[in-house]
Amino acid sequence: MNATQKNPSANAPLTLGIIGVGLIGASIGLAQKKAKAFDRVLGVGRSQTNLDEALKIGAIDQAVSLEECAKEADVIVVCVPVAQTFSILHAIEPHIKANALITDAGSTKSDVIMAAKTALGDKVAQFIPAHPIAGGAQHGATAAKEDLYQGKEVIICPLQENIPPAVDAINEFWLATGAVTHKMSALQHDAVFASISHLPHVLSFALMLQVANSEDANVKLGHAGAGFRDFTRIAASSPEMWRDICLANKTAVLKELDKYLNLTKLLRDTIAKEDGDALLKAFTRASAERQKWEGR
Structure with a gap:
């Protein structure tokens, strides 16, 4: 795709x-297969089992x-x-097409941008950072969904080096x-998502650890209901991914x-x-804010 094109499906x-x-x-x-935006989808991965699953479900060709x-x-x-x-972009830098565009799905952006500028050098103009606000507690190709991104937000964090048509093309993607x-x-992205995404994951992991580490963990978990299940659902997320996110966005x-x-x-x-009275006041405000947010 030429970086001057606005639509990634414009030329086949x-x-x-x-x-x-x-x-x-x-x-x-x-999702891109359903959209018919590309004629071929290539996949790269560390696990042959996962690659085989991606091939089996038709996510890659x-x-x-x-x-x-x-x-x-x-x-x-x-x-x-x-x-x-960094290691991925450094490895592909000598081989990427001059008119190719690169985006990402990382949950932090300042560190990713720094890595991209270091790894890609002058080719960083071809990199348009992004963060899809979608996912799930399960990971791997077996958990993939065609409609995972339907109606979900994707935050795009353009670089000064990006030309507008390249940003438009990734937006269309x-x-x-x-x-x-x-x-x-x-900068705003990392501050915002430290509050509404990264912190909740830390808290979910912490509660799961607190209960699991207690002497009567089996009894507690045996009686746990919907509230505990909802709160700790995201503790089943990829530990490797969330370790990296917490360290990458450490300050925020x-x-x-x-504050928490x-x-x-x-x-x-x-x-x-x-x-x-003070407890009721705090809980009432929290409940009202939650209901107001849910109603948006």
């Missing part, structure tokens, strides 16, 4: 390369090496844990999956975690003092 034949065909990457493959993917793909989407971004796109700076995550700890300390003191 076009090849899509997906690096990392887990839940996110394989779902992109399925062929499993290839990183080098082959870079040489043949008109659009490349990198769907790997963010700590691997994500729209083709059924997503709704928004643009945001990398720690800031949000400190201060608030829980306040609630603890309120319970200890048996201050029912």
